[in-house]
Amino acid sequence: MRSAPRLAALSTAALLVGGLAACSESSAAAGDEAEASGDSAPVTIEHAFGTTTIESTPERVATVNWANHEVPLALGVVPVGMAAANFGDDDGNGLLPWVEERLEELGADAPVLFDETDGIDFEAVADTDPDVILAGYSGLTQEDYDTLSEIAPVVAYPVAPWATPWREMIEVNAAGMGMAEEGEELVADIEREIADTVAEHPQLEGTSTMFLTHVDTTDLSEVSFCTPFDTRSAFFEDLGLSTPESVASVSTDSEQFSGTVTAERIDVFDDVDVIVTYGDQALVDALNADPLLSQIPAVQNGAIVLLPDTPPGTAANPTPLAISWVLEDYVSMLAEAADEAQ
Missing domain, CATH: 3.40.50.1980 (Nitrogenase molybdenum iron protein domain)
Structure with missing residues (x-):
């Protein structure tokens, strides 16, 4: 990982979010990394709309809504499709800088970008032929969930729309990929980095x-x-x-x-x-x-x-x-x- 360059003023700094692009640098393909996981299928995940069972380890991972794609990317998996950035995209390429940087680290091109300006593009999601759709942090409605479930198993938010804390976002999305253990390791890595940084500012x-x-x-x-x-x-x-x-x-x-x-x-x-x-x-x-x-x-x-x-x-x-x-x-x-x- 690289550290962000020192930002000179309050108006150009101060942000929080996201995470460590650490765990797995070796593979840019969803199938390679998923098969490397020790987790076994089937996996059943409880969420706000009920339960989702994923019968076999996904090889093609798609994500919808804000930032869910960052979980597979942090774990070394490039989604087959993900939501384009529709807020804060200063260069108009649909990728926020930390996502673009991670794709470069993985030596991967940008996947299919779903335009969600007017809501989820269900046809575009279906065209990527995913094995699983990650939406652990999202604003899915029941109708959205039902429609996406006709395409592939959906990992929805655990409790409420746009309320999933970053740890749980990682955990539920990683579990949906058959990479629960790797997700826990990612959370631990981020927690250590946060603790080390905060310790310098009592x-x-x-x-x-x-x-x-x-x-x-x-x-x-x-x-x-x-x-x-x-x-x-x-x-x-x-x-x-x-x-x-x-x-x-x-x-x-x-x-x-x-x-x-x-x-x-x-x-x-x-x-x-x-x-x-x-x-x-x-x-x-x-x-x-x-x-x-x-x-x-x-x-x-x-x-x-x-x-x-x-x-x-x-x-x-x-x-x-x-x-x-x-x-x-x-x-x-x-x-x-x-x-x-x-």
């Missing part, structure tokens, strides 16, 4: 951090934020940060990924040390100029981590290849913000 420990989202600088009458069930906020715990009580108190529904508070109630965020959000200096200026939002401790102290809406900012949602790609820089930026909060 000021992160316990710092209460909120992910501010959907900020409209022309209308600051409401404040929206990600709940702990959103994978971006959940990743804060991996980095030693804590969830503000103000955020946790409104987050009782496991399918509620965001919350909103009116500006008149802004004093509820008196326990927020650090804010992470998408935006630039204009956003900071707007927060400082607002008579209510400027009272948030993180705003008063300038403890704000700004993410661009292009790479690396798009990696704020932790996925198996993006975590390593941005980890050192993201943690450094969070540490700088934590220093400001002191």
